[in-house]
Amino acid sequence: MDSIETDLSGRVVSFLSTCIGCAHCGSYCPSNCYDLPGIKHSDSVDTRKLQDLYENRRSVRSFSEKEIDESVISSLLEPVGFSPTGRNAQGITVDVILGYESVEKLLFRPLVKLVRVLDSFRLLSLFAGKARGAVKKIRNGEDIITWKAPCVLLFRAPRKNVTGSMDAVIAATMVSIKAEAMGLGCFWNGVVQMAAPVLPISKPNAVLCIGYPAFKKHQHVPAREWTRRDISQIV
Ligand SMILES: Cc1cc2nc3c(=O)[nH]c(=O)nc-3n(C[C@H](O)[C@H](O)[C@H](O)COP(=O)(O)O)c2cc1C
Numbered sequence: 533m534d535s536i537e538t539d540l541s542g543r544v545v546s547f548l549s550t551c552i553g554c555a556h557c558g559s560y561c562p563s564n565c566y567d568l569p570g571i572k573h574s575d576s577v578d579t580r581k582l583q584d585l586y587e588n589r590r591s592v593r594s595f596s597e598k599e600i601d602e603s604v605i606s607s608l609l610e611p612v613g614f615s616p617t618g619r620n621a622q623g624i625t626v627d628v629i630l631g632y633e634s635v636e637k638l639l640f641r642p643l644v645k646l647v648r649v650l651d652s653f654r655l656l657s658l659f660a661g662k663a664r665g666a667v668k669k670i671r672n673g674e675d676i677i678t679w680k681a682p683c684v685l686l687f688r689a690p691r692k693n694v695t696g697s698m699d700a701v702i703a704a705t706m707v708s709i710k711a712e713a714m715g716l717g718c719f720w721n722g723v724v725q726m727a728a729p730v731l732p733i734s735k736p737n738a739v740l741c742i743g744y745p746a747f748k749k750h751q752h753v754p755a756r757e758w759t760r761r762d763i764s765q766i767v
Contacts, residue, residue, distance in 0.1 A: 552620040585712050587752045592717025593679040595743030600683050600716070605630065608714060608742070609685075611706035618695025624703050627686040627734065635684050635741075639724055640675050642731050647671055677723055681741035684724070688736045700737030708740055717745035 535551035538544055544557075558566040605628060612624055629635050647670045650656045660667045669676050678684060687704045689696035704720075711718045721739040728735040 554620040585709060588749070589709065589712045590717075590749055590753050591719035592743070592745045593719055593741075594746040595679065595681055595717070596746045597682075598744045600630065600743065602630075604714065604716075605683065608707060608710055608716065611710050612687075612703045615699070615703040615706050617689065617699040617702075618693060621690070621693040621695075621699065623690045623693065624700060625688050625734075626703075626707075627688070627736070629684040629686070630682070632678075632680050632682050635678050635681055636675065638732055639684065640677050643677055643727060644670055644673055646727075646730055678721065678741050679719070681718075681743050683742040684721070685740045685742060686724075686733060686736035687738040687740070688734060697737040704738035704740055711740075711742055715744065716742055718742040 533550040533552050533554075535548040536544055536557060537546045537548055558568050561568075609626055609628075612626060615624065617624065629638055647656065647667060651667060651671055657664050657667050657671075666676060685704070685707065687700040687707075689699040693699055708718050708720070718740045721741050724731070724739045724741075725736055
């Protein structure tokens with residue numbers, strides 16, 4: 533942000549109002565002039581184990597009935613405090629819905645009601661194409677929206693954050709990987725995110741449904757198709 537003003541000898545003379553409070557000046561000061569205590573370095577992070585975590589991650593939609601302790605949720609959400617935000621705008625909010633009873637009341641039941649109204653003359657089913665079966669299930673009260681998750685996390689960033697939706701998705705991604713490391717499972721819920729305007733929740737930028745997996749995985753995720761292009765020579 534070009535917020536550090538120095539004199540000709542390079543000595544810091546003032547901080548300008550463009551400072552975004554990222555504290556890099558202190559963290560990376562070559563002479564540690566802020567006298568900050570050293571952080572514990574992450575020598576303990578085993579890159580192979582980290583990669584295993586990414587590879588083992590799969591969406592979980594069958595949750596055991598085991599409840600999630602409050603202390604587990606606190607630990608799960610710790611990465612949010614270390615998640616980057618554009619221009620260091622910060623301000624991420626995570627709304628926590630804990631217990632399936634509340635998940636059902638806040639998210640699933642209103643959607644069942646809506647689908648039943650919209651489909652009262654089977655019109656929705658008629659035009660739903662491949663989703664016809666899903667509409668029927670929801671009408672019948674089968675929760676294929678939250679899959680009876682015992683916890684739902686709604687991530688949002690203030691609208692004024694220039695990179696708000698990205699900020700929230702990055703935080704949610706960090707949490708989703710920690711969930712895997714903690715023996716929890718989750719899936720991203722685009723349906724709840726899109727349906728938010730008709731639900732009694734604040735519009736989130738990302739939604740994770742979380743719980744203990746009911747079943748053990750037999751197979752890790754096959755590598756997905758993606759593209760790497762070396763564009764360094766394109767000038
Ligand atoms: C942004 C986003 C939204 C998603 N929305 C839903 C959803 O509403 N319901 C659902 O069951 N799965 C949802 N998923 C999960 C994907 O279907 C899943 O990631 C994909 O099938 C690949 O499976 P995997 O996560 O096990 O690798 C969503 C995933 C992403 C990234």
